[in-house]
Amino acid sequence: MSDNEPAAEAHALLERLFALLHDCRAVVPQLEAGADSESMNAQAERLLYYALVGALEAGLVRTAEDALTVLRQASQPLGPMGAEWLKRQERDL
Numbered sequence: 001m002s003d004n005e006p007a008a009e010a011h012a013l014l015e016r017l018f019a020l021l022h023d024c025r026a027v028v029p030q031l032e033a034g035a036d037s038e039s040m041n042a043q044a045e046r047l048l049y050y051a052l053v054g055a056l057e058a059g060l061v062r063t064a065e066d067a068l069t070v071l072r073q074a075s076q077p078l079g080p081m082g083a084e085w086l087k088r089q090e091r092d093l
Contacts (some may be wrong), residue, residue, distance in 0.1 A: 023056040
């Protein structure tokens, strides 16, 4: 096992975090509005998932903010490529 593998795994985790956050934000509008003919059971289920996805999104945002704070504090050793990656992540957030 090389020393770079844990760093690559950590990077992959961060990428998955931002992908999950993107997915949450994509599904929320679909869960906000139901069809006029939606049954009460379907509406209750949709609203439950709306609340669950909202809670997931809030947790992911807090986690992403914490990760960006850690990366920002360590950005000096990362150089220009690291600084550019941080800017992309902040834009995505």
